[in-house]
Amino acid sequence: MIRNLAPAILALAGLAAATPVSAQADFRSCLSGLRSQAAAKGISGQAFDVATRGIAPDMQILELMDNQPEFKTPIWDYLAALVDDERVQDGKAAMRQWGQALASAEARFGVDRHVIAGVWGVESNFGKDIGGRPLVQSLSTLACYAPRRREYFTGELMATLKIVQDGDIDPANLRGSWAGAFGHTQFMPSTFQRLAVDGDGDGHRDIMTSVPDAVHSTANFLKKAGWENGLPWGYEVRLPASFSANLAGRKNKRPLASWAAMGVTRIDGRPLSGDYAAGIIVPAGVDGPAFIVTKNFDAVYSYNAAESYGLAIALLGDRMKGLPGIRTAWPTDDPPLSRAQRRELQHLLTSRGYDVGEPDGKIGQKTREAIKDVERRIGLEPRGRPGGKVLEALRG
Template sequence: MKKLLAPALLALAGLSLATPVAAQADFGSCLARLKPQAAAKGISGQAFDAATRGITPDLTILDLMNNQPEFKTAIWDYLSALVDDERVQDGRAAMQQWGRALAAAEARFGVDRHAIAGVWGVESNFGKDIGGRPLVQSLTTLVCYAPRRNEYFKGELMATLKIVQDGDINPANLRGSWAGAFGHTQFMPSTFQRLAVDGDGDGRRDIMNSVPDAVHSTANFLKKAGWVNGLPWGYEVRLPANFNPGLAGRKNKKPLSSWAAMGVRRVDGRPLEGNYSAGILIPAGVNGPAFVVTRNFDAVYSYNAAESYGLAIALLGDRLKGLPGIQAAWPTDDPPLSRAQRRELQTLLAARGYDIGEVDGKIGSKTREAIKDVERRIGLEPRGRPGGKVLQALRG
């Protein structure tokens, strides 16, 4: 549920010049201004003081605002890291362990359990990567130092303080992403207030520590976003040679019969069948994989407002059902890497003396700088991209 911020809104001119002492003084003044605003929202002074006592600004968050992979990463790299064999295996294990909770959520809200599990897998790797940043610290930093998004983050901060005051979640455990998303399926605090539900019957809505609460809440979100029981999210298709790319787009929906009349077929050659409307996505252009997408894809899209993200959830859900992954080739001669291959790449870089930090499959700044050096040595443009050519060169 990380709310994506357009690059145009991320200008924070002059902030990097602030000294820590000045920043802390400004932060204290900002907190003082926030307290009466919180009171106007029904948050007691005692609750505000308890939640904010001793916190300091985390200015590293401001750098993270400019590095959102949904916008900066090639679609094939993005999907390869999120929907790989490792995540599918982990997802099947999680679905077996929590099968009753997922089945109950499906029955209660009419949302496919595999779609729910897809959200869970993409958002937190089935609870393994929930995020460790204290929400109150992150959100107060954003309120005080990201002025163009001040009202949005202020609303999320107030929702967080309300969560603490209401006692749904132990404040010591209220940790998540830099933008304030938290829990197994990474709800924003305001979304939690509107849509979180009790899934385990204990009277509380704890998406941090209760998988049933998290999957039921996610099913409720998707249902409210327009999910239609029994309707597919979409599937991969094969476009005719003369397909007009101007017709593509999630919102440009037509009856399946219209697409079929243009020569669109399923990727395996079967005809399109169904009495519903769909759009066509071509995330890498007409020379890459194409998909028909229904209103159920729109429901998934609304979770994070990025088509690459929506595809990751939908494709992971399909893989968890036992369906194959993407069949068409991406338009690149440098294949993307899975997380296991990224760890192999980091291991090989470290063996050659590069300082890449921890071998974890996550491509941070140190790994990218090392990759750039290898790219230069093998005659590639130094972009710091973890691709197949760099991995093959390191293997050699």
């Protein structure tokens, strides 16, 4: 079923005028080839034509593809922005509001509701930052121009067109990240096809507008990824001085008793206990925080294939349970900033005449350029990093 496509098409039609004629012709040629592939996947020509009519490539996506924060940002900065007091409080409020949906997802799939909420918080800030890029446009651009993984993005485009054809989600609502992830918990279209479930009983799978559908679908994902009910994801540990970094690694699992025999303890000094295998990860090296991680951490990791991402979800879930945050200091003399501190930094930059746009705590190019100027003035390497030294200099 094809429904309510007009708003999405009108929003995109104006983009074609901003694209050079040669690029438009190249894009249309690529779309023609994709149309044939779609037909082979059972997607009607009508569905394809209506979904792609008037769109132009979004070339900014290729730049975003090379600047993914999970791999470009120091781990302490990444976690400081995602697991701060503000997000913890917002998360507790969201869990109270949607407690029944989270409880039923936990009961149905055997996945800790706090971890489900952790995914929700990291992926979309509990539905506040779902993303606004039209999926068909983003994935068509990547299928035609991505320097790598074109086949993957082509498959995601086909899955998106199938969602449109099946009528699960209003196509006008199919907006998300540059890479095509969408909804409260940011499923890729192919993941949606495989694992999305109806959580509110209305007969549809709509992770864009239904929180119950989103949290049940996420619980299903984690269960299928190997989550074991009753097993912790892990916890912070203290390493002995003799610990070799060669022993670390998410995949280098061994019985807890083996780690205990080496002198590894919980961060508070208590001995390790439990009859399961685990690895140890040291995201900033052995001089920084260390964590025991189990197969449940692997399940969370599989959501986005980045250890920093997996830690953000796990630690946010712990904080929403009321557990403390990381206790070991990061190996840096320039402390990371929370989102509230980043907003303060942006306000201070604005008061000094820098144009950084709206002080929203999100560090975009304007803010980075302003920070670089401040870093030069205070004798730091101009990297554009929102750190404690820059904030203190601005306060002074």
